[in-house]
Amino acid sequence: MEGQCFPHEFWALEEVVRVRQDYLGRELPTFLPYAAFEALVGRFKGSCKQRALECLDETTGIVLEAANELVALYLGRYPRAAAVGGVCPAHRGYGGCSIKAGYYTKVAAIEDSDIFTNDHFSFRQHHAEFLTRLKRASLGLDNSSSWDQAQVESQLTPLSKLLGRGVSVDKFALGVPTGVDDELQLMAACLAYIKVSIKRMVDNVPLFIRNELLNDVADKKAVPKRLSEHLETVEAQGLLDEDARVVRTRAKLESRIQRLKAAVKLLGNPQALPQALIAG
Template structure:
């Protein structure tokens, strides 16, 4: 540095301040002091002010070194001879010989002091560096553990093993042994929703005679979805149904029409529930396919196609069972063998619609005087019977015909496909070719882990190397 006046404008100093604002790792070095002429009194004083810390101070101060000139380099002087010339220069020439701190002059002093400073900085920051490297290494290892394990076994064995694991995983989920949050619990919530939806289809009968006190009955939520049906409405429905019945005989058509009013809604509700369950099952199956086969794109694609075929077949079969078998059973004739429950419900609703509290029971064998209330009680009693069986049979049908059937069929479908039509060793090996993007990620992480391990080992050795370097430098410079 020949011009101390330009010190503040030097790019190196600006970079040092940006990288080391606290000055912990910055040392100033003044070079070519022999370039100052005897007449440059002002510049010599500025250099002295810098070295003594009066101008442009740095936390670790400045050093001044004299390097060999062109003539000395031509003479091929030894290091010891060059250091002797520099030492004599600083001892004989003003203002250097007047500066009290003699450790600020010459390359040997600079090397020794900077080495000691380096050791201190390393001791201060080495622990943090090692912790940071270990954290990066742990993160890298964690990401590698998330990757699927590379297959090392015989290809056909590996293919069979993955198919078996996939099928066992799905089967255990279907029967509630695993993945409960992903399959069983969402399905149960949807079936509970179906229960509420069907309960809302109950006929909304009412009479001015109903007394709803705390000791009797209260309709529970959710409230009926249909319009209010009062006594006059029921009486009109009976009148509209009269044919050649004898007097006092209540036409059965009136009862059937009210029953058909709620049972006709159950097809749509049941199929809506099934569609939701099917969507949940499909999503879960696809996630299982990704989990077990996603490492191998070709394998995953072919498995997904087979699984989708089975899903479609089971969907159609379950819809057929719901439509043509189960829900048709709730159409004419309206019938139940559960006569004891029906009788108790009929008596209960007779009493309810008459608004009587206490324990009065109607006589099932004799016709009630009020025909409308009799129809209301019969219809509501039949609703209770049919409602209870439907809210059980729809979920059971879906679970048996869809989920359990899939669990039973997947393994046969997959093994027949891959061991029957694609059973050659080359085809098995091709199935187990890792997805290129996954292979690239694995290669990157393994390379990163190797480099971090190397850095970790080097950090464990670096302090010893630096300390040995300081000791060697001290011995070397003492010999000058």
């Protein structure tokens, strides 16, 4: 899901330059206009919602199929109930929930209407990764360029000796100033936030599925309760009052209790014991 939600279309550098200029105010150099960041991220908003809802719909179908099998297995223990039409809606109702009109739709709407994260660590980590890749690409040092990686690293060897520490291609790219550094910073920030936002959705969708669908199906004790909620008639509900095996077991136990009571009564009246043995 994460790979499908991440935007595959690209933002041309010229377009990012134009957006930054449109929103540029009194910011000092290296300070980016936040409105430009909002405008670029806003183009991504909503793109993940449709895929998430499709994922929920697909999962709902699978869960409902499993739930129907579970209900059929449970009703198999009630021969009379299985033959009553009023029980059938339970198959359709069990595990069903209005996903698009429910809690998740509200969560998706909040995600689309705001830009926020407290996960500063992940944001900074993704920002650094994207900025490095963007700087490499802008300098023609990306892996797909005509530059030979070994040749570039060999040319950095004298610089490493001069500085007394190793200089990688990534460090070199980040240290070289360009005329579009501000735009690259803006692009990296947008991509980093989108990455964090998608990760949040990737966690929320399965969590919602577990809470709204899977927990009930996984809880055997919830089956009778959910069935009784979706039965149409009182008569149909009455058919689920007793498990067939429980009825048979109860009858055996009641018969045993009666025999034990009779035995206790005989033990309390020793004179009647010989007659009972003869009658037995």
